[in-house]
Amino acid sequence: MNTQSERAMSQTDRINTESPGPATVPRFQTHWNLVSGQLVAVELLWQGEILDGLDACGHPLRERQEAACRQVATVLDGHVGDVRLCLPLEWLELALPGTVDDWLATLAAWGLKASLLSVLVPERRAATDGKALATTLMPLRAAGVEVILGGFGAGASSLSELRELPLDVIRIDRAVVPDIVTDSHDTSLTRSLIQLVHGLHMRVMADGVTHDDQLQRLVDHGCDLAQGDCFGAAQTAEGLHALLHAGASMPQGLLGTRPRRRTLLLVDDEAAILSSLKRLFRRDGYHILTATSGRQGLELLASQPVDVIVSDQRMPEMTGIEFLREAKRLYPNTVRLTLSGYTDLQSIIEAVNEGSVYKFLTKPWDDDLLRNHVAKAFEQSELAAENCRLGGAVHRANRELIVANQRLSRMARDESARRLAMQSAAGASRDALDGLPMAVFGIGEDGMLAYVNRLAVRQWPEWSSALGGDPAPSMLQLLTALGQPAQRSDTDGLCTAINGRNALVWLHQVPGQKKPLGHLMMVQLLEDAAVAAPDRLA
Structure with missing residues (x-):
């Protein structure tokens, strides 16, 4: 967070510490856009408490939560920019009796327009009650309410069921997110889920993000939205006012929008060679990381972004080709070079055929030639990163256009149906x-x-x-x-x-x-x- 927002966070953390527990004081979790770095929504945290009960002060819980939502509506109304209030569907069903139209009318009376509302749907509802759920969600989404499916990746809903629901955002369950940095299987699973949801023309939100390393990896994988303790503790309605007034935003360095320092990873089991390479490349201003084994190199790749890798071939436990093959699988945007004193043909063939290396260089090396190859590798990396950024921007724009077209089509169909109904009613009136x-x-x-x-x-x-x-x-x-x-x-x-x-x-x-x-x-x-x-x- 920026300095102002950190100060606001500390103030609201103090408010949260002094306030009663979550059953008595409603709290709200923030949603953040990983492309713009802006706060885009606040979600009412509700764990299924009995709404007809009393809080510690003897006030009805329903009135306390409704009052908090009204207060948040006032805060959001005075904020410059579109920030949504996200309400759990089950809370709406229990707190606001009547039909969907009745819900929207009540929320509008609180100062909440449909275009500034989100509804969170639990994944288990999609798995057990898909048709009835779709009947409830369609008029909400047609009115402009954003629909979020929570708990994806840890439940039993099928893709065919998801396609039948009017959804805008799918939130990856917090059980999938925590090991994204250290566990290669979870990294692949998370990246696959993000690509899968994007293929359905929906946006992806990560739940339970706790630290910056997870956040950076999610940004690298193209995740659209995130929430969790990484962005601060859950806020009271009063705390949200301080947070929004401070103009909270994510650090630009996490978003990949500012050029970062070129990072070079050198991997060799001989310390003397690593020292020579560091002296050679220090004059070029690179941020240099060193590892004495392939396993150590993978740990460094998991902890921070790397642009170019230069690896020895003959190393104990894991050869250079094996290391670069794994690096390519987990971090395909890196540019990989092999620097080896053993030019056996089989190693070269494996490296080239598998696409694991950009260049295969030999020891002893020519300083100027090696520096030139590494400089070209950085240019290749930056070109690929820019292409990836532009491709992501085009892909996001296409998804937004598809969603907008779908919503406009539904609105047109609804308007056509209303017009036909009015014409039919007018015809019936004339006949009568x-x-x-x-x-x-x-x-x-x-x-x-x-x-x-x-x-x-x-x-x-x-x-x-x-x-x-x-x-x-x-x-x-x-x-x-x-x-x-x-x-x-x-x-x-x-x-x-x-x-x-x-x-x-x-x-x-x-x-x-x-x-x-x-x-x-x-x-x-x-x-x-x-x-x-x-x-x-x-």
Whole structure:
């Protein structure tokens, strides 16, 4: 972290130490973007406590957690930049009764827009309840909520199940992450999981990152997001305010965005040769590491990034080719050279055919020639790193475009479905009005005649002909009479004579979301009714 954020961390650590336990004071874990180095989300830590219980002070836990979320919403609203609040799906289901729309409405009332929300889904739900889960998640994601699947890599969900779920981020379980630096098998597993998730056009988050070595290796493997103790202790709502105010960010050196010092690893079982090589390359300004065996060389590779390796061939326990073969498997971006006094053809063939070495050089060496070969190797390494960086940027941009296109497609489908539903409802309404045993006229708020049903066209052609314009004078006279509450009854209607025909007339306002849409006037002829009084004639 930078200096300001470290100071904020120390302050919030003190707050956390003095505060009661996690069951009484809600805490939040930060999510970090490993590309930009920025804080992108805060997650409510919830281990399934009983929401209807009481905390140590006698306050309901549900109210305490809801109040904390409201407070965080206020903090995030005042922060420059998009920082999401991540809420566990199970917490939403227990704390916010009702449908998904009800959840979104409640959260919006707290000040949390859907576009600034994330939902964390446990992996076991995907394995046991995939179809019902998809039904819940689809409207959330369509509204703009980010969906994160947690616990990947340690559960029983299959890839086919994951493909059926509307997911944005897959979080690698913390059980997979800890040995990423020291265990070659876990390193390969983590890299494979990252590549697998990227192949599904989703982003990857690592959970439980505890130190910078793990973080650096995750960055090297192209991981997108991370969370864990490496970024500081879990925060209270008050602590988050201090953290965001300090402008916390990851050190740029961990992100690979700044050129680091060229690092050269020399491996030889003879100390005198290592000393000679160090003196030779010191003038070139390299950061030089030395190892007296292949095993020691692998340990150095695991502890810090290396650009170029120069290794002897004949060494005890592990030959140079065996060492470089393992280095290539675990750290394929390194450029590897062999420097050997034994030029047996078989060794050269193995090194070249397996692609383990960039150059095969012989002892004794020419100083200028060796320095030139190593300088070219560094250029090759930097070119490959730049290609990898650009390729990663293009790949991330493509993934984001794919996700955006998928979301836009779903929104378009939803909008099309809504439009069809509205058209269907409008058609059904027209059919219902056409089936009424009375004439129906629709008058808009602007006073224009906007609708007539079939019976209105048949019984009142002189009025229906004004459709799309101002009503006929006789119709306007009737509307004026209906506009006087004393002249009509909402239930019995107005009994009047229209052009010598007796009729009952009703006028009802059509409500809208913000203001009335207009009025419906319904006219029913009374063939046997008495003629209305003269003062009530239209």
